[in-house]
Amino acid sequence: MKYVFALAAILLSAAPAAIAQDTEDDTLTHIDVGGTVFLRSLYVGSDQTETTILPYVGVDNLFGAVDLLGPNLTVDFLDIGTGRGLGKWSVRAGPRAAFDFGRDSSDSPTLDGLEDIDSSLLVGGFVRSTYGGFGLDLAVGRDVIGGHDGLLADISIGTRYPGKGWYIQPALTLSWADENYTQATYGITPEQAQSSALGAFNTSSGFHQASANILAGFALTENWNVTGLLSYRETLGDFRDSPIILAEDGSTSGIFTSLSLSRRFSF
Secondary structure, eight states, X not given: OOOOOOSSOHHHHSTGGGSOOOOSOTTXXXXXXXXXXXXXXXXXXXXXXXXXEEEEEEEEETTEEEEEETTEEEEOOEEEESOSXXXXXXXXXXXXXXXXXXXXXXXXXXXXTSXXXXXXXEEEEEEEEEETTEEEEEEEEEEOSSSSOOEEEEEEEEEOEEETTEEEEEEEEEEEEOHHHHHHHHOBOHHHHHHSSSOOBOOOSEEEEEEEEEEEEEESSSSEEEEEEEEEEEEOGGGGGOHHHHSTTBOSEEEEEEEEEXXXXXX
């Protein structure tokens, strides 16, 4: 299985999560356990999709929150403010890690002759601030195990519409990456051009992707919850001219959807 880190990521642990639900009693520990079905683009620039099932684990108590959602892990070390909700403000920050299984040349005939992109572990942090129903999120991470050796950053803005037993959170995300990441993802070196059917293509650092996201949740019972995410992503600027994207099975757009089911245990 292979995953493309975007931060979107983002997404369930970034932009939409920037407007979190209110916690009525923070003296209790809440543990959420469940699973998530993901549907995503096979790789950045592909018009094909892949389905994956991954676990979800969340811990929320007086000392902060820990979330493991698929390949993303966040830990709240800082949580200050008057709360989250109308008329309140909050700032949360802490470390963040995300795992990316990379891209194989066997994923598509377009990639024949290109080197595989090895797995990456992006280690960094996040800052989330909310005021009333609006939230701003910044997440940064650098690969530390030699996959693409890139530095990525996502900035997101969103809002939250709460209902009785449900909520919906639209958000917009702008993604930046350094040259290491963009060259590995969109670029074609002269050596790769000689061994493939693609022309050489050099990249630089910059904003390479924008996405529109909608996260929604519904309480089935007091303890069981369903969460869904729909994200549409569009490649920006000169990165749209990548031979990988212009190939017959390439695309400037991408999708990321998920459906999660979890049960809450309170102590």
